[in-house]
Amino acid sequence: MSVVLAVDVGGTGLKGAVVDDRGRTLARRDRPTRLDGRGPADNLLALVADLTALAGAEEPVAVGVGTPGIVDEATGTVVYASNLGWRDVGLRALLEDATGLPVGVGHDARAAGRAEQLASGTHGSFVFVPIGTGIAAALVVEGTAVSGVSGAAGEFGHVVVHPGGEVCPCGQHGCVEAYAAGGAVVRRFRARGGEAASTAEVVALLGWDPRADEVWADAVRALALGLQGLTMLLDPAEIVLGGGVSGAGAVLLDPLGAELASLLTWRSPPPLRTARWGAQAGRVGAALLGFERAGVTPDFQLG
Numbered sequence: 001m002s003v004v005l006a007v008d009v010g011g012t013g014l015k016g017a018v019v020d021d022r023g024r025t026l027a028r029r030d031r032p033t034r035l036d037g038r039g040p041a042d043n044l045l046a047l048v049a050d051l052t053a054l055a056g057a058e059e060p061v062a063v064g065v066g067t068p069g070i071v072d073e074a075t076g077t078v079v080y081a082s083n084l085g086w087r088d089v090g091l092r093a094l095l096e097d098a099t100g101l102p103v104g105v106g107h108d109a110r111a112a113g114r115a116e117q118l119a120s121g122t123h124g125s126f127v128f129v130p131i132g133t134g135i136a137a138a139l140v141v142e143g144t145a146v147s148g149v150s151g152a153a154g155e156f157g158h159v160v161v162h163p164g165g166e167v168c169p170c171g172q173h174g175c176v177e178a179y180a181a182g183g184a185v186v187r188r189f190r191a192r193g194g195e196a197a198s199t200a201e202v203v204a205l206l207g208w209d210p211r212a213d214e215v216w217a218d219a220v221r222a223l224a225l226g227l228q229g230l231t232m233l234l235d236p237a238e239i240v241l242g243g244g245v246s247g248a249g250a251v252l253l254d255p256l257g258a259e260l261a262s263l264l265t266w267r268s269p270p271p272l273r274t275a276r277w278g279a280q281a282g283r284v285g286a287a288l289l290g291f292e293r294a295g296v297t298p299d300f301q302l303g
């Protein structure tokens with residue numbers, strides 16, 4: 001058995017784990033992305049140090065890091081990540097210097113999508129959409145996760161579904177992410193006078209607070225419009241939702257499936273489900289990047 005130190009970098013939190021080559025999480029440690037005036041890179045280094053200690057005698061073979069944004073996977077450089085304030089950050093060099101281990105750096109959604117693919121044995125085309133602080137997608141076309149010419153493919157969160165709509169952190173108006181990301185749901189609920197610290201708190205108020213109902217309906221609508229486009233372009237076998245917001249389960253899947261079906265007038269919608277790895281999808285995706293960098297082929301099978 002070999003293990004890697006894996007970190008799924010998010011706009012709000014860094015999710016770390018010690019993961020073995022069967023995809024099992026042996027230990028977990030999380031850390032806020034911004035803490036005590038320290039930025040994401042400093043907190044990432046601190047978390048990797050914590051994970052090294054947690055791995056103990058297991059002697060990790062590599063570090064794997066999944067990050068949002070535009071990632072040059074060949075050099076391990078984050079070219080641009082709006083939620084992290086990163087531009088041309090050489091994460092691989094930084095972490096290899098700090099740990100002395102090989103470090104694989106890749107796009108969080110693509111890595112999680114490939115981990116999902118390994119776990120489900122899917123070789124066809126499907127779409128994996130993690131919904132967290134931001135929204136991205138892994139577009140798996142005939143078994144290959146599309147990365148694009150500059151590593152920027154799959155920015156599903158920044159597909160515009162409401163032209164001239166609300167401003168997105170990326171600077172565009174009316175992006176899917178401006179309505180449906182966890183951060184957007186909370187921000188829009190508060191803008192209506194509501195009080196909530198997380199999407200789960202807004203979801204808990206559905207059916208009780210019309211402001212929660214309104215922002216959730218807007219989130220579902222924005223996602224459905226985006227997924228309508230993806231369905232038309234790719235004809236995927238299924239659409240898999242991951243990330244923290246997908247933890248809402250049926251409260252998200254049921255209205256989203258209905259809305260998508262009503263938008264697709266002349267074809268049936270692809271099946272919608274949540275990720276097999278659930279909330280661990282990002283961590284396992286990051287672990288996959290580490291194993292690949294170390295030249296280890298993991299055997300991720302779910303029972």
Ligand SMILES: [Zn+2]
Pocket residue numbers: 157158159168169170171172175177178
């Ligand atoms: Zn945007």
